[in-house]
Amino acid sequence: MKEYIKMIVVLSVISAVCGFGLAGIRSLTKERIEEQKLLYVEGPVVKKILAGSTNDLIKDRKEIVINKTKHIVFIGKKNGKPWALAYEAEGTGFGGEMSVMIGVDLINDTLTGIGVTSNKETPGVGSRATEDTFTNEFKNKDLNAVFKIKPDGGVIDAVTGATIASRGVCGAVQKGVSMFKEIKKQAVKQ
Amino acid sequence: MATLTQEFTKGLWKEIPPFRLVLGICAALAVTKSMLDGFGMGVALIFVLVCSNVIISMLRNVIPKKVRLACYIVVIATFVVIVELITQAYVYSLYEALGIFIPLIVVNCIILGRAEAFASKKPVLRSLLDGLGIGVGYMLALVVLGGFREVLGRGTLLAGSQYVVHLFGPAFKPFAFMVEAPGAFICLGLMLGIMNILGD
Numbered sequence: 074m075k076e077y078i079k080m081i082v083v084l085s086v087i088s089a090v091c092g093f094g095l096a097g098i099r100s101l102t103k104e105r106i107e108e109q110k111l112l113y114v115e116g117p118v119v120k121k122i123l124a125g126s127t128n129d130l131i132k133d134r135k136e137i138v139i140n141k142t143k144h145i146v147f148i149g150k151k152n153g154k155p156w157a158l159a160y161e162a163e164g165t166g167f168g169g170e171m172s173v174m175i176g177v178d179l180i181n182d183t184l185t186g187i188g189v190t191s192n193k194e195t196p197g198v199g200s201r202a203t204e205d206t207f208t209n210e211f212k213n214k215d216l217n218a219v220f221k222i223k224p225d226g227g228v229i230d231a232v233t234g235a236t237i238a239s240r241g242v243c244g245a246v247q248k249g250v251s252m253f254k255e256i257k258k259q260a261v262k263q
Numbered sequence: 264m265a266t267l268t269q270e271f272t273k274g275l276w277k278e279i280p281p282f283r284l285v286l287g288i289c290a291a292l293a294v295t296k297s298m299l300d301g302f303g304m305g306v307a308l309i310f311v312l313v314c315s316n317v318i319i320s321m322l323r324n325v326i327p328k329k330v331r332l333a334c335y336i337v338v339i340a341t342f343v344v345i346v347e348l349i350t351q352a353y354v355y356s357l358y359e360a361l362g363i364f365i366p367l368i369v370v371n372c373i374i375l376g377r378a379e380a381f382a383s384k385k386p387v388l389r390s391l392l393d394g395l396g397i398g399v400g401y402m403l404a405l406v407v408l409g410g411f412r413e414v415l416g417r418g419t420l421l422a423g424s425q426y427v428v429h430l431f432g433p434a435f436k437p438f439a440f441m442v443e444a445p446g447a448f449i450c451l452g453l454m455l456g457i458m459n460i461l462g463d
Contacts, residue, residue, distance in 0.1 A: 080327045087322070087334050091341040098345055102352040109355040 114190055115147075115174060119159050122176035122186035123149035126157070137259045139252060146260045149176070149185075157185050158260055162252065164245025166202070167237040168193035173245035177216065177253055179261070187211045187246055194238045202231075202238035211246060216253065220246045270389050274396030280373050281404045281451070282458040287373040290364045291405055292447040296416075299423045301409030303357040305402025307350065307365060309395065311342045312374050316394035319382040326383075335378045336369070343368045356423065373401060408450055416441030 111131055119130050126149035137144045149157040159176040171192035176185035189203035201207065210229055211220070220243045221227025222236065231239035265273070278284055281291045287308075295301045318338050319326075326334045347365045350358040358365070368374065377397060382390040413419060418435045420428045440446050 076327065076329075080330045083326055084330050084333055084337070087326075088337050091337055095341055095344055098348055102348045105352040106348070109352060113355045113359070 115145075115161070118174045118188035118190055119147045119176075122174060122188055123147065123157050123159050124185075125149075125151065127151055128153075130159075135260055137256060139255050139259075144252070144256065146256055148260060155261055156180060158253075158256060159185075160249065160252075160256060161190060162245045162249030164241040164243070164248065166192060166194050166241030167199045167235075168195060171203070171238075171241050171245060173242055173249065175211075175246055175249040177250075177257075179257065182216045184211050184214050184216070184246075184250075187242070189242065192238075194235070199235045199238035202235040202242055207232050207235075207239065207242070216250055220250065267389065267392055270392040271396040274393070274398070274400035275403065276400075278397065279400040279404055279458075280397055281401065281408075282454055284373075284376075285455070286376060287371050287401060288451070290367060290371060291401075291408065292444070292451060294361055294364050295405055295409035295412055295447060295450075296360075296442045297413045297422050298406055298410040299421060300357070300360045301405030302402065303350075303354070304361055304364065305398070305405045307346045307361070308368060308371065308373070308401055309398030310346055311339065311368055312377060312398040312401075313391060313394040314342045315339045315374055316377055316382040316390040317387055319378045320385060320387045320390035323383050331383065332375075332379075335375060335383075339374055339378070340369045360423070373397065404454075408447075408454065412441045412446055412450055416443075416446060 111134075116131055123130055128148075128150040130147050130149060133150065134145055134147045137146050144160050147159040148155050149159065157176055157178050159174055161172050161174050164171050164173060171194070172190045173187055174190050175187045177183075178185050187208050189208065192200065192203050194200045194203060214220075214228070219227040220229060222229050222231035222239050222243055224231070224236075225240070225243075227243065229239070229243055274280070276283075280286045281288060290304060290308075294304045315335070315338050319335055322334070322338075343366060346368070347358075350361070350365065377394060381393050385393070410420065413422060414430060415438045418429060418431045418437045420430060438446070441450070
């Protein structure tokens, strides 16, 4: 009996100490990790789809709350005036959740471009729907266009062998476009 | 009984993990696409191995035999998560290059092996030197493997840092398969062969 109590106590104490230690380190590094993610994951995509902006895109970002979910909006400015917004929307591909950054031109109401920031697609198969050759199709498309693949009645050519991933990207773009009005209202007025 | 220096140096040659003990091969094959990635993985493993060896050696008289493996794994996993958070926060490019292999250090058999075979029986200082020696040996092995594959597979050394060296002229066509999975097996096989010829 005594042995059992010792086993339980030792293992619990070790786990508790480790757990608290990790929680501490996590809260110490949390801010820095978020910064790094902005810099290395979202940063390059945002810079690509808002090319031509003259401001610091990472610095000029805003947090917006729509239906209690937080969205980070990057604001592209030319000569101090906002001309385009970029923000993330989620879709579902073959492997699971994917995040797509979409850029919207405020003046012409068109897409400036999109880029996939995270995905779980099969490398070499579904992942081809996350590459530039596919995502470039969305460039300069009007916001009212039907962002679906052609067999579903839309305007986008799906990647052969990556239909579901292509659908996932389209779904994310559609979702993003539907949020645009609300995001624009909050991002530009402030 | 071995001297303290021997505890350290045995990991560098006599018991160098991937080549002599043939342990920790999974990660060694996967991350040695370039010298720098191998080095980064090595440093991460040294940190985890030294810390877990020291803690486990300190607790060796407290931990009951029946739950020892659970205790070891909790300690090891803690240090692995620390490494993961720190690389993510300060060297993001390395975090991306190593990917899933940082969390997988938890089940790296070198670490649990040293905990069970060495740290759980020996005093703290010896465990520390043992961990350091084996860890440095592992890192050296990864750097050699990574360097060899990088030179043949890309024609560069230290790619990914600002000191990248292009060894051959632009006419050089790299053996691309060397940075893929088959190249890893071929290199490791050659290394094992060479180590066997050289002997102790």
